[in-house]
Amino acid sequence: MLPQESYRQKVLRRLLEERLLSKYQKDGVKGYRLMRKGKETLLQLEWERFSFYLADGADFSMRRAGLTQRQRQHCISEILAIMERAEILMDRSKKQPIFENIPMQSGELSQDAFFHPKEVKAQADFTRKIISSKMTGVLLSQAEVWLCYNMQVAVPKWFETVENRADILIQSILRSKQLCFNGTNALLFGRGMQQAVQCLEDAKMRVTILNAPFQRFCFIPLDENGILLLKLMYDAEAYQSLLAVLAEDLQQKKEQPFIIQDGYNQNGHPTLICVDCDLKRLIQFQTQLSYLGVQGEVICFDFQKEAIEKYCGEQTKISTVNLETVRKNFLADK
Known part of the structure; x- marks a missing residue:
């Protein structure tokens, strides 16, 4: 997965020109296939890495026609x-x-x-x-x-x-x-x-x-x-550090342990930290809020907000964390 579309197209054209890949179309679906020359090239470059998939009949591409x-x-x-x-x-x-x-x-x-x-x-x-x-x-x-x-x-x-x-x-x-x-x-x-x-x-x-x-x-x-x-x-260390930072302002309430949450916000509403987009926990959280008829808050990344907001509805407040800021502060040196 090369990051730039123009570079991806350039690499693809070169692979096709050198007959390492070939275009393939069947059942109305287009795609690409690794040619014999391409397989031999990979094996010559890194035998230990690719032999399990390609050498001595190990390649199961012949069953890929369907x-x-x-x-x-x-x-x-x-x-x-x-x-x-x-x-x-x-x-x-x-x-x-x-x-x-x-x-x-x-x-x-x-x-x-x-x-x-x-x-x-x-x-x-x-x-x-x-x-x-x-x-x-x-x-x-x-x-x-x-x-x-x-x-x-x-x-x-x-x-x-x-x-x-x-x-x-x-x-x-x-x-x-x-x-x-x-x-x-x-x-x-x-x-x-x-x-x-x-x-x-x-x-x-x-x-x-x-x-x-x-x-x-x-x-x-x-x-x-x-x-x-x-x-x-x-990165377990970076992830746990982020969760600790996001939970700093949340309070705990022992009298309501049955609600799935990571704490309670300043308004006393149960709050779920959902930056990992855990669908299972989100469904459980929102189901409990609806059943009890209470408001809640979900903390997620900015790119996740629209999707989570659409599912949770207006009764649940959605707070966001900027992913780029997290990258600079937690992953910059990785």
């Missing part, structure tokens, strides 16, 4: 691109063998990393159990486990049994490697914040989010704002 398979690969590619832009480790040769039948020397995660779904499903018995999962990878950090999903252009069709099974099996593999985490979370990627609104306004998707086993169900737009948000959430 529209569903092509869309699936495009979703994965978008996630890989945003992880690359967020400077998250993806090189398989530099990561611990979390999802391989290889013993680990210690029960600690030495490096935070993103794992391609092909890596996650490398074990044959594991693959058969979650072959229908929409998961587009797993992000592991020192503090949390994130199962990643890409909603494409519409509200995703969620197969609860399959995704719950994927969650359970991934936790099982992590435990077998003596890695201990307090549950798992979900990252839902979309084209923009308008897709977050689609999820929040869709009754079936709201139930899906609430019933999902994930502790957090956060929405990340596939754009520059999403890249910065992903960097911030991935």
Whole structure:
């Protein structure tokens, strides 16, 4: 995911001219394919990094002719691109063998990393159990486990049994490697914040989010704002520092512990810090406010305001934090 459109087009033209890529169209959908010359070039440049995906018949591109398979690969590619832009480790040769039948020397995660779904499903018995999962990878950090999903252009069709099974099996593999985490979370990627609104306004998707086993169900737009948000959430120290700053002016009330909140504002209204765009917590918060008939406040980033405001309505005050200011103060030296 190159930052400038003009530069992206220039690089694409060169790849086509050198016959490393080719244009492909089927079922009315246009796209690009990696040519044999392109695969050989990647293997020559970095064998250890790309051989798992391309060498000795490992490349599964021959099964990509169907529209569903092509869309699936495009979703994965978008996630890989945003992880690359967020400077998250993806090189398989530099990561611990979390999802391989290889013993680990210690029960600690030495490096935070993103794992391609092909890596996650490398074990044959594991693959058969979650072959229908929409998961587009797993992000592991020192503090949390994130199962990643890409909603494409519409509200995703969620197969609860399959995704719950994927969650359970991934936790099982992590435990077998003596890695201990307090549950798992979900990252839902979309084209923009308008897709977050689609999820929040869709009754079936709201139930899906609430019933999902994930502790957090956060929405990340596939754009520059999403890249910065992903960097911030991935940096546990910076993220916790930001939450501490945002909670400084909030007060606690022991007499109302049943409302999901991060404190109460100066007017005594329950307040939710939602800079991570945790859809699950936001739905729970707004449902409780509506049920009790009380006002509340949501603190979010400026680019999230319109979407959250549309879902919450006029009864909930929306306060914003400037993402660029946060980047300068919390991520500038990263």
